[in-house]
Amino acid sequence: MAKYTINDVAKAAGVSKATVSRYLNGRFERMSLATRRKIKAVIADLGYVPNYNASALKSKRSHQIGVVVGDVSNVYSTFLIKGISGVTRTRQDQILIADGGEDPQQETVAIKNLLSQNVDGIILQPARPDASGYQFLKDAGVPVVLVDRLLRPLLFPCVTSNDTASGKLLAQAALEKGYQNVIVLSHPVDQATVRYERYRAFAAVCRGANIPINLLEVEDADDVSGLRAALDAAQSMKSVIFATNGILLMAALRWLQQQQIAVPKQVGLCGYDDWNWGELANPPLAVVNQNPEKIGREVALRLEQLIAGKEVFVGRTEVPAEVHIRESL
Amino acid sequence: MAKYTINDVAKAAGVSKATVSRYLNGRFERMSLATRRKIKAVIADLGYVPNYNASALKSKRSHQIGVVVGDVSNVYSTFLIKGISGVTRTRQDQILIADGGEDPQQETVAIKNLLSQNVDGIILQPARPDASGYQFLKDAGVPVVLVDRLLRPLLFPCVTSNDTASGKLLAQAALEKGYQNVIVLSHPVDQATVRYERYRAFAAVCRGANIPINLLEVEDADDVSGLRAALDAAQSMKSVIFATNGILLMAALRWLQQQQIAVPKQVGLCGYDDWNWGELANPPLAVVNQNPEKIGREVALRLEQLIAGKEVFVGRTEVPAEVHIRESL
DNA sequence: TTGAAAGCGCTAACAT
């Protein structure tokens, strides 16, 4: 693979490989300017590229951090990665992306693979809230920070959106418009603490206003036809749909358009928008934007601290979301 | 890091580490079922995780492939990664994502980092079309496949969308609606062959129909206000805007809405849509969808072949795009 | 069918 080794550089520069190693690791303190320049020239000349596998073997630092997301094609993950990448790039670290597939088994395989690669740390959007499935990760002794979803008990530091607060704001805005019935469209709420919090926030506001709330759980965003029954059940009461993530929000709008149900005239719509298109939709959508890139930066900073050996509070850090009320309500 | 090594497993199982290594690499051909079972039990018992850095050092296979995209937060990249990830997962490979930042220097640093990590191969969406800046990659001898953009000369196999064909279809659809002036909104066309092809396809159709075409190049999708002057210059001629990528398409629609310019009544709009929201926009947009997930699969398959030592045609493979004509024209 | 031993490219004492 690598054409030249540290030995080749050492020979060509007429120094020992220890000196070259010092050069590579930026320990110039007690190195003559002459050898420093010489080594630099030789490296450029040969096009030498150091082998991190070898250095990781010795130094226990791979300069790689693992990121396990639920679904790489989700735009939320995209911005998350962007945020993480901005932080790690300045640290010369690379990010190893693994797709957990929202599936505990696939996720476990992915995490073990990352451990095998000796990542310096892991950022994890866990597929399930039960901490017992992650004990092996804790035992591995690798720095871990959770993102977007909590574990019970927490086990690791965690960065999320302020879901309860944003959910409440959105719910209040919806109820002010006079809806008499609420339909929450979500993936199974007991599989992710955050979904549950969003649902709970909505439910709390509805209860306060004495408005009925129905939970419609779907496994797959491709089929939200269950909305039909939920709307029928509401009879003459005017309904608003609350989608707990961007995929479902998009799916709901698509379905409403196909069914030729006017929004917000016949049915209201609001939800979480990670895709930044809510403003451009027809009609413009009332949404919460979570600012996932910021979340990514925050989580990466915490991980870097852990890797540097600093203490990090094992608790939840909330990044404030933005709530945009628009015509869909 | 890893708590146990192959030595610990060997001792606990009462065999040599060579035997454990054979087990780990699935070479069971001439291994007694007893030892095989014994090793399996010990590994499970200890929770042993192999160290890929060490194995990579010896075997020259890191089971990592590098992916360099122009911008990780672009939805195109997202689906690309999804497609790649589906292929690599079945091969037990991990993907190292690097953000090239659409900047040759940052990209070069990213690629060198990937080489240092001894990736088995690289998938690259190059920031610039000039092959000379990538000679060092060619020299490194690592398998490389290009995606989305070509190099001149090509140097590596490449997978893209069929841009000329889809651009022509979109252009023809636009001109059939009777527009008298075309504005192409693009990032600098000479920095990416594919953008240039899209522009050229449009230009060719316009030339055939004797319709004037104006190229508006922007550096940053956050500022598309140059559209104002372009529209003014058209005077009374009815204009259609063609955005050469999803970000600009979104930016254009946002700008038109802010300026309260009715689409398609006053100005037509069409372009490339990697975000899958064209259908839901107001108005629904006439777009080309490139199918980036398919592109990701194709490019990953080619890379895996190269890694496996097979020959791959150093030429362009085109994945057909879908053209959707909708109300925005 | 299994083991012994050399070595992959690098780092980090310890010398000098």
Added chain:
DNA sequence: ATGTTAGCGCTTTCAA
């Protein structure tokens, strides 16, 4: 300011 040396955890001949 620089060199010597002993590994890091694994794979892979070669031998048994």
